[in-house]
Amino acid sequence: MGLHKRPQAGIDSMEFGREKDRIATCIVANERRLDEMNDLNKLTYVGEGGNLKPNHVGLPADQELKGGNLGLWNNVSG
Numbered sequence: 001m002g003l004h005k006r007p008q009a010g011i012d013s014m015e016f017g018r019e020k021d022r023i024a025t026c027i028v029a030n031e032r033r034l035d036e037m038n039d040l041n042k043l044t045y046v047g048e049g050g051n052l053k054p055n056h057v058g059l060p061a062d063q064e065l066k067g068g069n070l071g072l073w074n075n076v077s078g
Contacts, residue, residue, distance in 0.1 A: 010028050011028075011067070013025060022068075022071040023074050024071035024074070027045060045072075049067075
């Protein structure tokens with residue numbers, strides 16, 4: 001259907017409006033990336049980037065507010 005145009009990114013986003021703000025158009029959640037999908041009414045999404053390396057234990061680094069993450073933030077705060 002073409003809803004998610006970036007196959008390697010968890011967040012698809014685009015520029016929108018006169019100021020060319022970035023907004024998220026689609027996200028893909030993945031349990032292997034620490035996204036929490038245990039509740040049918042709630043999704044905890046950890047953002048785009050910051051993946052753990054194989055066999056690494058712990059949490060990924062904090063996400064940067066750019067690209068798809070910025071688009072998702074603008075959806076929530078706008």
